[in-house]
Amino acid sequence: MVKARKYVVKKYFEGVPKRDDFEIVEYELPQIKNEEILVKTEWVSVDPYQRAYNRRFPVPYDQFGFQVGIVEDTRNPRFPVGTRVVTHKGWCDYSIVNPNENTVMAKGAYKLPDLKGLSPSLGLSITSMTGATAYFGFLEICQPKAGETVAITGAAGAVGSLVGQIAKIKGCKVIGFAGSDEKVQWLQNTLGFDKAYNYKTVNVHETLKVAAPNGIDCYFDNVGGEISSIIISHMNNFGRVSVCGSISAYNDDVTQLPRVPLLQFDIVSKQLKIQGFLIHFWLDRWHEAFADLTKWLLEGKLQMKEHTTEGFDKIYDAFVGMLAGENTGKAIVKI
Template identity: 70%
Template sequence: MVKARKYVVKNRFQGIPKRDDFEIVEYELPPIKNGEILVKVEWVSVDPYLRAYHSNYTLPYDQFGYQVGIVEDSKDPRYPVGAKVVAHKGWCDYCIINSANATDFFSKVYKLPNLKGLSQSLGVGAVGMPGATAYFGFLNLCKPKAGETVVVTGAAGAVGSLVGQIAKIKGCRVIGFAGSDDKVKWLEQDLGFDKAFNYKTVDVTSALKSAAPNGVDCYFDNVGGEISSLIINQMNDFGRVSVCGSISSYNDVNNPTATILQPALIGKQIRVEGFIVGRWYDNWSEAFGELTKWIKNGQLKAREHVTEGFENIYDAFIGMLQGENVGKAVIKI
């Protein structure tokens, strides 16, 4: 018998999730059956969607999320002992997976991509779901052209920092909005953004007009809210907006409000499209190959904000929601 630990969500979140909304449960895993694998978890991911999707689940539930682990016992020949796998089994230190039970892309398991010597933690970051989100959500929906101006909000986060760098690779001018002066400095000096702003300390409209006097062609929206309305109102004719998230409202217990967008959308014939990255699940390997290549050749930097310890997953989650991470927030178990 293997003793395992997992985080169980027992209360409905009210605003920012509280520590006592979770319970750490210790239990014994049964012997694996045919078609199953036993995985020892090595890395766990925390992402904004964990908060956004909370209300979709019936209480109590095991906290979901991506993880990288090593197969310690196997009765599935596709995943032999020693194989590294990526799954969506959440905040736990051991788990049993049966890939035959997959009902959607979240419940599928796949082998860790060939990272060519890079840290295996990238399997839940730049060469995992967040990387695929940046790659497909930006390239397939915004369809950027060299010379165009791209704006990214949440620009110092796991997805936004990749989107901005991909835009630079594609020859675009890139403007980012983030939540601290240190993040702004990182975006400009390390990642090569043409301009970045601390949205907490600037007038967004005037800052954007100064940085993009000829308007905005593509907007990758991670945050929603009023800042998104202000940016969309400065877009050019036939601008494209890829809506990835709305982190500004996830913990807002009040009813958030934002400027009406319809006049700008109609007058400038702007296309706005939301997405869930599972749409392109069958093509994720394409993204992983390109992202790994860009990281290896120095075109893309995949910074990580690493927290150590199973007992510290909650703290890493809340820190991420409050913008404490620069780059991808991951936990080493």
């Protein structure tokens, strides 16, 4: 028998998630059955959707999330011992997975693509939900054209930083908004954004008059809030908005959400297309995104900065730190 540990959500989050909303449970795993694999977790992902989807399941429930692990025992010939896999088994140090059993959230398990010696942890960004979100959420919904201007909020996060790099690969001008001067410098000096700004210290409206004098064609919205209304007011006719999330309000009381300027005048007068999306809609096509993203990664056309926390007992700290914007790039935990 293998002894395992997992995080169980025992109370729904009220505001910022609290440590006692979780319980770490120790238990023994059963013997694996036909087609199943035993996975030892190596890396765990912490992501905004884990806050947004907190009330999707009845409590108590095992905290969901992506992880990269290594197969330690197997009864599935497609996944021999030693195979690295990506699963959605969440915050646990061991798990039993049937790779054939998909859920509404993710595939049961898939093999980590060959990253040519790069860290397997990139399986939580480049070749996981993060990469697919940036790829399909931007390319399918915004349908950018070379020479167009793209604006991104949450630009120094895992998804936003990838969107900006994809936009540069596609020949676009990229403007990013992030929450610190250090993040702004990273976006401009390392990732090659044309312009980046600390939304906490600039007047977004006046800044866009200078940064995008000819307007914005595509906007990738990770945060919601007033900044999104301001950016949308600067969009060109037939502009496209991809709404990925609203992290600015995830910890707010849903009955007391902040008020923002009305969008309808700009939507109508500029004939804008604004579309939200759930990345699971493209689940059967994720491999297309992974192929392009891995190719661009190995060619040096894009990169992923990782904000790494170490230790199973530190997953909660990494989670609330990510929600507070402490990470640059992808927030992960090494188990």
